Amino acid sequence: MDRNLTEREKFARKMTDILNMGAINLAMGIGYKVGLFDIMDTMDDPASSRQIAEKSGLSQRYIEEWLGVMVTGGVVAVSRADDHMLQYHLPKTHGDFLTRRSGNNNLGVYTQEIPLLGLSASAGVLNGFKTGEGVAYESYREFQAFMSELADAKHRQVLVNTFLPSVAGGEVVSRLKQGIKVCDLGCGQGVAVRLMAQAYPQSEFLGLDISEEAIVRASADAKQEGLSNLEFQCADAAGLFYFDSFRDRFDYITAFDSIHDQTRPLEALQSVHHMLRADGFFSMVDIAASSDLSKNLDHPMGPFLYTVSLMHCMPVGLVDGGSGLGMMWGREKALDMLADAGFSDIQVTSIPEDSFNDHFLCRK
Numbered sequence: 001m002d003r004n005l006t007e008r009e010k011f012a013r014k015m016t017d018i019l020n021m022g023a024i025n026l027a028m029g030i031g032y033k034v035g036l037f038d039i040m041d042t043m044d045d046p047a048s049s050r051q052i053a054e055k056s057g058l059s060q061r062y063i064e065e066w067l068g069v070m071v072t073g074g075v076v077a078v079s080r081a082d083d084h085m086l087q088y089h090l091p092k093t094h095g096d097f098l099t100r101r102s103g104n105n106n107l108g109v110y111t112q113e114i115p116l117l118g119l120s121a122s123a124g125v126l127n128g129f130k131t132g133e134g135v136a137y138e139s140y141r142e143f144q145a146f147m148s149e150l151a152d153a154k155h156r157q158v159l160v161n162t163f164l165p166s167v168a169g170g171e172v173v174s175r176l177k178q179g180i181k182v183c184d185l186g187c188g189q190g191v192a193v194r195l196m197a198q199a200y201p202q203s204e205f206l207g208l209d210i211s212e213e214a215i216v217r218a219s220a221d222a223k224q225e226g227l228s229n230l231e232f233q234c235a236d237a238a239g240l241f242y243f244d245s246f247r248d249r250f251d252y253i254t255a256f257d258s259i260h261d262q263t264r265p266l267e268a269l270q271s272v273h274h275m276l277r278a279d280g281f282f283s284m285v286d287i288a289a290s291s292d293l294s295k296n297l298d299h300p301m302g303p304f305l306y307t308v309s310l311m312h313c314m315p316v317g318l319v320d321g322g323s324g325l326g327m328m329w330g331r332e333k334a335l336d337m338l339a340d341a342g343f344s345d346i347q348v349t350s351i352p353e354d355s356f357n358d359h360f361l362c363r364k
């Protein structure tokens with residue numbers, strides 16, 4: 001049937017899909033935030049909106065309208081009970097991707113991302129289109145908290161169990177067990193570095209981030225967890241290059257999605273080179289994409305990632321005349337920049353449990 005559609009008709013259909021998908025994403029983000037997917041995931045049998053309201057403690061009327069989106073959007077199944085009332089069921093196969101039990105498969109957490117960016121950054125980005133100016137990190141308060149939630153979903157099941165053991169064929173883990181010095185650059189609220197510090201008590205860890213708010217929160221969480229082998233410092237990664245106290249200080253440095261939105265990414269990588277011991281390793285984990293837009297046409301998350309970049313990564317990278325690389329700077333540009341920063345041995349591998357990112361393992 002589709003074969004007979006004109007280009008104009010096909011695009012009209014695509015526009016309908018776009019409007020519907022955007023709307024479903026918004027409603028899913030709200031459902032995820034208030035915990036409706038988690039609640040429905042625990043209900044084995046189809047349930048009425050009243051039962052879902054009772055179990056969640058949320059308004060039945062709001063739930064009914066939300067279910068309208070979920071049912072017409074193909075997320076929740078609907079059927080009629082013996083008393084003819086509608087009843088709803090979240091299939092387990094859908095819950096596997098939408099709930100807080102989903103771990104690294106949790107795509108539900110991402111449904112909050114675009115709506116939150118709209119809330120935080122629309123005015124700044126609209127202004128940026130006219131002036132070319134960036135948007136300061138401070139505009140993204142709610143988004144920063146969300147990033148920490150995302151980091152938890154990303155790192156908790158994977159970082160210590162599968163990612164670190166894969167680095168340099170297990171050599172980094174053997175060194176971590178013996179006791180080495182590790183720095184996590186752009187650590188945000190410290191989820192990844194806290195997990196590493198817990199797993200390897202013999203090693204000493206430093207979490208660095210430019211955001212004072214993130215560092216305060218990270219330090220408080222580390223204190224609560226009683227981690228004595230972990231410190232945090234608020235610093236601009238690009239400036240560490242100038243400090244002798246940072247020269248050759250670390251055996252292993254990590255940067256999880258934290259290079260592409262820096263205003264001076266080359267200087268940040270030069271700092272990493274300066275901070276790393278001669279036999280050390282640097283793991284840069286960054287978005288898996290090409291620097292050439294025409295090679296990203298089949299990227300499964302292309303529009304999503306370019307939107308996140310437009311609304312966050314690029315504008316924060318443009319602040320104070322910064323480079324504004326954007327999240328989709330891509331493999332080729334990353335390799336050039338790592339080489340310019342002085343790294344001579346760089347291996348790029350995909351990360352099986354993390355389809356969003358590539359792993360750039362670098363040595364001096």
Ligand SMILES: C[S@@+](CC[C@H](N)C(=O)[O-])C[C@H]1O[C@@H](n2cnc3c(N)ncnc32)[C@H](O)[C@@H]1O
Nearest residue numbers: 151186187188209210211236237256257258262
């Ligand atoms: C996308 S977040 C990633 C956070 C964390 N690494 C994770 O895996 O969730 C990027 C982080 O880089 C930090 N950042 C940006 N520019 C920086 C700079 N110049 N120096 C240090 N950190 C910076 C931001 O504050 C933010 O916490």
